Amino acid sequence: MKAIALREYGSADDLRLADVPDPKVGPAEVLVRVKAAGVNPVDWKLAAGGLDALMEVRFPLVPGWDVAGVVEQVGFDSGEFAVGDEVFGYVRKDWVQQGAYAELVTANVRMLAKKPRSLDFAQAAGVPLAGQTAYRSLKRVGIKAGETVLIHAAAGGVGSFGTQIAVALGARVIGTASERNHDYLRELGAEPVTYGEGLADRLRELGPIDAAVDFVGGDAVEVSREFVSPDRIASIANPAVGAHGYVWVRPDGAELAELARLADEGKLTVHVDRTFPLAEAAEAWRLSQQGRTRGKIVLTV
Structure with missing residues (x-):
């Protein structure tokens, strides 16, 4: 699959669109075909080594924790979702390596919820974190x-x-x-x-x-x-x-489902400031680092 990858800690200048192996789908996991990935400041801070003392990071590193897409495969004991379901989620795992800046990403079912019907994939990808x-x-x-x-x-x-x-x-x-x-x-x-x-x-x-x-x-x-x-x-x-x-958010599908409900009731809107194709992730990071956007920056895959 195609993905944005880093071979070592670095900056936007070091992001490369690369061929990496498709992720394996474990028990209680699903494979998601990524339609959009949200860009957050933590993505480029982590890539620069800013969380090295806190989290296990492995290379090559595919950044990104916010995803919206379609379930392509379900693992053992993953009955919460079916192939074809439109989902969104905060896919932060116990270690950092296989993120959402890719064509495919795996996620534990506890990290996901059904995508709000009222939001498109880009908007949904801006919600989780x-x-x-x-x-x-x-x-x-x-x-x-x-x-x-x-x-x-x-x-x-x-x-x-x-x-x-x-x-x-x-x-x-x-x-x-x-x-x-x-x-x-x-x-x-x-x-x-x-x-x-x-x-x-x-x-x-x-x-x-x-x-x-x-x-x-x-x-x-x-x-x-x-x-x-x-x-x-x-x-x-x-x-x-x-x-x-002190709040450090954890993946929680139930919380996401509540946010989806608010969106579908018209009580939660998502303003997407800019979208970039996956190959232009570096430009998305540079815009994020300026700190002047109103709303979310999203990569479309």
């Missing part, structure tokens, strides 16, 4: 209908999902963003507030806050502590929130 990160963060702080949640970086790739999920849960959302993204946040159902110097003063004018989620880092956690009890703050960027509040 960012959507599950947002969903798990909101669950971690226990947000409920009628409460107010502060979402830092609410217009970003993860934050835009968090905003929509919180609104769907019946919460009031206050979202930090640059002024150019305020209208976008209003469209998602949030009350925008400009981040940066003076943020705490601006938040005081908006009334009490019950919970906060940090999708950006910096001083977001410190500002949140002025308004929210520590046990109702979650962060994907600041381990200072402790083991309870």
